[in-house]
Every structure is written in structure tokens, then in C-alpha cells.
Amino acid sequence: xxxxxxxxxxxxxxxxxxxxxxxxxxxxxxxxxxxxxxxxxxxxxxxxxxxxxxxxxxxxxxxxxxxxxxxxxxxxxxxxxxxxxxxxxxxxxxxxxxxxxxxxxxxxxxxxxxxxxxxxxxxxxxxxxxxxxxxxxxxxxxxxxxxxxxxxxxxxxxxxxxxxxxxxxxxxxxxxxxxxxxxxxxxxxxxxxxxxxxxxxxxxxxxxxxxxxxxxxxxxxxxxxxxxxxxxxxxxxxxxxxxxxxxxxxxxxxxxxxxx
Ligand code: SF4
Ligand code: SF4
Ligand code: SF4
Numbered sequence: 001x002x003x004x005x006x007x008x009x010x011x012x013x014x015x016x017x018x019x020x021x022x023x024x025x026x027x028x029x030x031x032x033x034x035x036x037x038x039x040x041x042x043x044x045x046x047x048x049x050x051x052x053x054x055x056x057x058x059x060x061x062x063x064x065x066x067x068x069x070x071x072x073x074x075x076x077x078x079x080x081x082x083x084x085x086x087x088x089x090x091x092x093x094x095x096x097x098x099x100x101x102x103x104x105x106x107x108x109x110x111x112x113x114x115x116x117x118x119x120x121x122x123x124x125x126x127x128x129x130x131x132x133x134x135x136x137x138x139x140x141x142x143x144x145x146x147x148x149x150x151x152x153x154x155x156x157x158x159x160x161x162x163x164x165x166x167x168x169x170x171x172x173x174x175x176x177x178x179x180x181x182x183x184x185x186x187x188x189x190x191x192x193x194x195x196x197x198x199x200x201x202x203x204x205x206x207x208x209x210x211x212x213x214x215x216x217x218x219x220x221x222x223x224x225x226x227x228x229x230x231x232x233x234x235x236x237x238x239x240x241x242x243x244x245x246x247x248x249x250x251x252x253x254x255x256x257x258x259x260x
Contacts, residue, residue, distance in 0.1 A: 010060040010158065013045030014090070015080060017073040018100060019066030022144040023091035024048045030147050037151065040158055056083045061157060063090040063140070063150070067100040068133055070123040081134040086157065089136045090150070092143035092212045096246030101127045105243055129246065138163060143212035143245060146198055165197050167216040170209045174200035182208050186231055188241055193219035212245040221251055 016024055027034060028048065043049070044057045056076070062084035068074050081087055089095040097104075103111055104126045112124045130136060140149050149165065156163035170191035174181070179200060183189040189208035191200070195216035202209050215221060228238055242248040 009040065009042040011044045011058065012041045012154070013057070013059045013062040013080070013084070014043070014048070015045055015062060015064050015076070016047060017064065017066030017077065017094070018069035019091075019093050019098075021048060021065070023065045023093075023140075023142075026144040026147045027150055030151065033151060037154060041154065056080055059084040061086045061088060061154070063088040064094050064130065065090040067093040067098050067127050068130060069100055069125075069127055071125075072123075074125075074133065077130065077134055086137045087134065088153065089130050089139045091145045092141065092214075092245050094130045095136070095139045095141060096214055096250065097127045097129050098143065098246055099244065101246040101249065102243045103127060105239070105248065129249070141165070141195060141213040142198055149197060165195060167218060168196045169216055169219065170194045170196050170198070170200050170203070170213075172196050173198075174203045174209075177204070179203040180206060182206055188228055188231070188233055188237070190224070190241070190247075193221050193224045210241065210244050211247045214245075214247065215250060215254075221254065225251075 014024060014027065024046075025048070030037075044059055045062070056079045059080075062080050064077065064080060064087065066073070068077055092098045093100065108124055108126070112122055113119075116122045138153055140146075140153060142149075153163045155161075173196045174191055177200060180203075181189075182203065183191070187208040189203075190211040191203065191209040193215055194209055194211045195213045198213055200209070225238060229235070233241075239248060242251060
């Protein structure tokens with residue numbers, strides 16, 4: 001990992017590409033904890049706080065939210081990478097392509113033309129995970145992110161402590177909180193293969209996990225998808241589920257890798 005000079009306040013940027021800005025709002029929701037952090041770091045880019053034309057200063061850490069949907073997004077993301085010692089993918093849109101990636105699987109030309117009234121000016125590249133475009137040093141998963149993981153990452157970098165998210169599934173958090181298992185009722189829950197850290201928030205409301213935090217290392221993906229088929233879900237239904245948060249391409253890539 002590149003060395004950062006801790007004698008001066010760390011220069012930190014938070015940038016949104018194509019996104020709903022929910023991950024940035026989640027950081028703002030930290031309130032006093034965010035203000036306390038400002039004693040340790042200098043924010044050099046955060047459009048949610050200041051309405052300025054985007055320019056890319058030199059940064060120690062840049063957290064990038066949102067998907068790369070346009071050529072301009074791609075140009076900015078490459079510029080950020082060049083100017084940042086540490087590049088962090090912030091949230092599902094950035095790290096996994098997010099809901100924007102659904103387009104890749106459903107006639108992108110037709111969709112974009114219908115959405116933008118047949119304009120010829122619209123860029124329409126496939127939506128990639130951000131690490132397919134630039135090197136990513138850290139990822140904070142989720143839609144939106146768990147803002148405590150954001151704090152933990154920044155303080156870990158400040159104190160030279162290794163940052164990692166324990167590779168435990170959502171089921172672990174779900175069951176340790178005593179939530180009812182909706183998979184047992186036949187709901188298509190992805191909890192057994194998804195990285196914990198959101199406190200199984202969807203299961204608190206008995207909503208099946210749709211996988212916004214991505215796969216954890218070692219997840220038994222094939223077995224779980226077979227289980228969903230055994231419950232009666234078709235491949236098409238499973239594909240739609242995996243497309244919601246950009247899991248489908250990750251699983252297809254894993255399958256390709258395992259064939260080599
Ligand atoms: S990951 Fe979710 S909350 Fe964050 S920007 Fe994307 S859609 Fe919004
Ligand atoms: S409801 Fe989902 S996350 Fe919770 S234990 Fe069952 S399968 Fe796991
Ligand atoms: S339970 Fe699943 S879908 Fe819900 S926030 Fe957690 S990882 Fe995301």
C-alpha cells in the first residue's frame with residue numbers, strides 16, 4: 001500500500017459519479033462523529049458540502065461513490081486514480097456496478113433510446129465494476145454503505161492498522177440477532193453467500209437479502225444457487241435477483257475462472 005505522510009492532516013476527497021448520493025448521505029449521517037473526524041483530516045473534495053465545478057486535487061485518500069456510466073465518469077475516475085494515493089470504492093454502485101449494471105443484460109441500446117427519447121448524444125457503454133477500470137485499494141460495500149465501516153477505514157489508515165471486514169455471511173448476523181429465517185419459508189434470500197457487516201438490516205424487516213454487499217470469500221455460491229432452484233426458482237428468476245446489485249457478472253466470472 002502507498003505510504004501516506006501523517007505529519008500533515010490527510011487530504012481526503014469524497015466524490016460521486018453516477019449515483020443516488022445515498023452513500024455520501026450515509027457518511028453525513030455520522031453527525032458529530034464526522035465532525036470529530038474533521039479534526040484529523042482535511043476534506044479537499046466533497047460536492048455534497050460545497051457546490052463547485054469538479055476539479056481533482058492531489059489526495060491521500062479518495063472515496064469514490066457511484067457507477068461509471070458515461071465517458072466523463074470514466075475520465076474523472078482515471079484522473080482521481082492518478083491523483084490519489086489510496087483509492088476507495090464507496091458502496092455497491094462503485095464496487096459492483098450497482099443497479100446501473102442491470103442494463104448490461106437487457107438490450108442496452110433499446111433501453112437507453114427509450115429512456116432518453118432517442119437522443120443520439122447519450123453515451124452507452126457497458127457498466128463495469130470500478131476495479132475493471134482502475135486499481136482499487138479498499139472497498140466499503142453496501143447500498144448504502146455502513147457509515148461505521150467508513151469511519152473504521154479512515155481511522156485505520158490514520159493509525160496504520162490493517163482494515164478488513166471479517167468474511168462472515170449475513171446469516172451469522174441474522175441468526176445471532178434471532179431474526180426469523182425467511183429462506184425456510186421459501187423466500188429467495190442470498191444471506192448465506194453475502195458478506196456480513198450491515199447487521200442483517202433487511203432481515204430485521206423480514207425482507208430477504210438481495211446481496212448489496214457482494215460475495216464473501218469462500219461463499220458456497222454454486223450450492224446456494226442450486227438450493228434456490230430446488231426451492232422452485234427458475235434460472236431467469238435467479239438471474240434477475242443477481243442483477244439487482246451487480247452480483248451476476250461476479251458469479252459468472254467466478255464460474256469461468258473455476259473452469260480454467
Ligand atoms: S450504492 Fe446505493 S446508496 Fe450508494 S450511491 Fe449507489 S444506489 Fe445510492
Ligand atoms: S433469513 Fe437469510 S440471512 Fe437470515 S438466516 Fe435465513 S438465509 Fe440466512
Ligand atoms: S441484508 Fe443483504 S441486501 Fe440488505 S443491506 Fe444487508 S447485504 Fe444488503
